[in-house]
Amino acid sequence: MSTGARAESFVLLAASAVEMQALGERLGRLLRVGDVVGLLGSLGAGKTTFAQGLARGLEVPTERHVASPTFALVNQHPGRVPFVHVDLYRINDVSEIAELGLSETYDYAAVAIEWLDRFPAVAPDDRLEVEIVASFDPKGETAGAGTRRIIARGRGPRGLALAEALAAG
Secondary structure (H helix, E strand, O other), rough: OOOOOOOOEEEEEEOOHHHHHHHHHHOOOOOOOOOOOEEEEOOOOHHHHHHHHHHHOOOOOOOOOOOOOOOOOOEOOOOOOOEEEEEOOOOHHHHHOOOOOOOHHHHOEEEEEEHHHHHHHOOOEEEEEEEEOOOOOOOOEEOOOOOOEEEEEEEEHHHHHHHHHHHHH
């Protein structure tokens, strides 16, 4: 259960889906069992695209299709570290999450949770949150060019280390 651990943020930009996946891959190379990445952002912001990069960094076999688990809710993929990809978009009540066995996945996998902002208490206090803001222009104006602002927010020591490493490149 989350108690709102102190967070530090780092801002990165991605001008394309390829750059989003590259950021995800860079982070995925650092992930280990027990790491939790919360993916936040509006519909179409790029959460699943980022998760696809995580999968590459975790060495999920290329023949595995990493797609949004919107309807399945949870997808598991083998890799250097097992990868569990969760989507909370269709969950209406926190009691439904218990049926997913989410807390058990923290013991054997690296976990990415899309829409964690809907139920933040289901993630451990020590986590990385990646917020993706779509249609962001570096000058601060809304634009349709596809640039995304990625805010990496480390909560707890491991989450902060991951945020710092992602920001450092």
